[in-house]
Amino acid sequence: MTPATDPATATSLPIGSDADLARLRRQVRRISAELGFGLVQQTKLVTAASELARNTLVHGGGGQARITPLADGPRRGLRLAFADTGPGIGDVEQALTDGYTSGGGLGMGLGGARRLMDEFSVDTVPGKGTVVTVAAWITGVPAPRPGTG
Numbered sequence: 001m002t003p004a005t006d007p008a009t010a011t012s013l014p015i016g017s018d019a020d021l022a023r024l025r026r027q028v029r030r031i032s033a034e035l036g037f038g039l040v041q042q043t044k045l046v047t048a049a050s051e052l053a054r055n056t057l058v059h060g061g062g063g064q065a066r067i068t069p070l071a072d073g074p075r076r077g078l079r080l081a082f083a084d085t086g087p088g089i090g091d092v093e094q095a096l097t098d099g100y101t102s103g104g105g106l107g108m109g110l111g112g113a114r115r116l117m118d119e120f121s122v123d124t125v126p127g128k129g130t131v132v133t134v135a136a137w138i139t140g141v142p143a144p145r146p147g148t149g
Contacts, residue, residue, distance in 0.1 A: 009069050015082070016062040021053050024065050028080065031067055035076050037138055045078060045136055048113040052082045052132050055109050060084025060130060070135060077118070077137035088126040096122075 011031070013024050028049040032042045049065070056063045063084030070077035089095050096111045110132070114120040119135040 011067045013065045013067070014062070015053050015056045015065055015084075017057075021050065021057065024053050025050055027067060028078075031069065032078055032136075035069055035078060035138065037078070037136070041136060041139065044116040045080070048116045048134055048136075049080050051109040051113045052080065052134065055132070056082045056084045056130075060086030063129075070137075072137075075137055077135055079119075079133065079135040081131060081133040083129065083131045085129040088128055088130055089122065089124040090126050092122050092124060 011027060013027060014020055015024065025046050028046050029042055032045045037045065053065055056065070061084060063082065063086075066079075066081040066083075068079040068081070070079055096114060110122070113132070113134060116136075117134040118137050119133075121133045122130065123133075124130040
């Protein structure tokens with residue numbers, strides 16, 4: 001997996017308010033549509049982005065989102081990364097469990113985002129912050145065969 005050929009295509013957005021969350025959702029919708037994602041995939045991307053950005057704001061005290069178009073041979077995708085310098089996640093496995101919440105929500109944020117995306121990772125250090133990175137690939141485009149790309 002590599003970023004699209006032009007690194008300038010990556011977009012960084014602040015996450016510090018509800019208005020920033022709305023702006024992020026619009027950007028993810030627009031970029032995913034431009035890349036050729038279908039409506040269902042766009043909705044999954046926007047939903048995951050919304051959940052992860054809300055976690056960044058509420059639990060991490062705000063941070064940054066980075067939206068990066070991806071290219072892997074003929075395949076196209078989108079990577080979303082959410083970074084904060086908040087308290088970190090003490091127990092990632094517990095945080096990924098459906099129904100677990102540390103803030104009075106429904107407890108579907110991290111686990112729900114993981115189910116919606118093709119790739120998911122959490123890098124967290126208690127007391128230092130968290131980076132959650134997800135990626136989705138346009139369906140219907142075959143993965144490159146070994147040795148061809």
